[in-house]
Amino acid sequence: MTTNKQAYTAINWNEIEDILDKKTWEKVTEQFWLDTRIPISNDLDDWRSLSETEKHLVERVFGGLTLLDTLQSQDGMAALRQSVRTPHEEAVYNNIQFMESVHAKSYSSIFSTLNTPKEITEIFAWTNTNEFLQKKAGMINDVYQTGTPFEQKIASVFLESFLFYSGFYTPLYFLGNNKLPNVAEVIKLIIRDESVHGTYIGYKFQLSFNEITEAEQEKIKGWVYAFLYELYENEVKYTESLYDEIGWTEDVKVFLRYNANKALANLGFSPLFPDTAEDVSPIVMNGLSTGTNNHDFFSQVGNGYLLGQVESMSDSDYDIV
Helix, strand or coil, X not given: CCCCCCCCCCCCCCCCCCHHHHHHHHHHHHXXXXXXXXXXXXXXXXXXXXXXXXXXXXXXXXXXXXXXXXXXXXXHHHHHHHHCCCHHHHHHHHHHHHHHHHHHHHHHHHHHHHCCHHHHHHHHHHHCCCHHHXXXXXXXXXXXXXXXXXXXXXXXXXXXXXXXXXXXXXXXXXXXXXXXXXXXXXHHHHHHHHXXXXXXXXXXXXXXXXXXXXXXXXXXXXXXXXXXXXXXXXHHHHHHHHHCCCCCHHHHHHHHHHHHHHHHHHHCCCCCCCCCHHHCCHHHHHHHHCCCCCCCCCHHHCHHHHHHCCCCCCHHHHCCC
């Protein structure tokens, strides 16, 4: 009886086929952070000052974001790992998978600080049954499970660079109004991660896309815009269900369209919508660009972790090249 032996190959970071693998690895590790180092409890006075409508909105958008981060960590990276071009790319996906789990856990840290156990149970019950939230998660996961490698990367970029932003709008709006700054600190760290994730995965898509025929490219391009618009139609309904009561719906839709265009740019495609950064609420853009408190999250565990300090968001945070 003969046994087939698997030949294992050690990853060699001294021989890099794609320099963007190395640069992205360095960027994502430099940006490492943990939710437990952010003093969310300092926002309790702000939380108590919010109306019940505002509190419910925060709870629901964070519940939705928890679901999407869970999907990305459990299924998204598993799908992308099936078509890696280099072992270093797989290592980057391993890091992304871990950070998506950190993101998902971060919302529970916010809930445990701001909410009662009964309220937390209600948040997750709403999250796990909301029809629009479940539909978009289902649409993305269907692609992860049955789509081509091209489609899987497209779905991942749409999730990272577009679908999260209906939820991000709320904490950025409050930050722009000088409320919940520590909660917003968590969100800005997540946004900083997601911007790199979306850019990197979009870059990997473009490498393979540029290797196929023009006819094949046109077929994929048609699928991209059709899938994005289907996601957008559902996202509009989700946004209306969240924001109609508070009166922010139209502003959030602008923010969604702006980020949908950013997702397309990550994939190398032209924008679908006319909206630009100038059209987005200046309060939200101010919240996105406001300098952080530069918490030294890791001072309790030694200077070796000082690389985790938070920096202000800037345009360069969306670039890894």
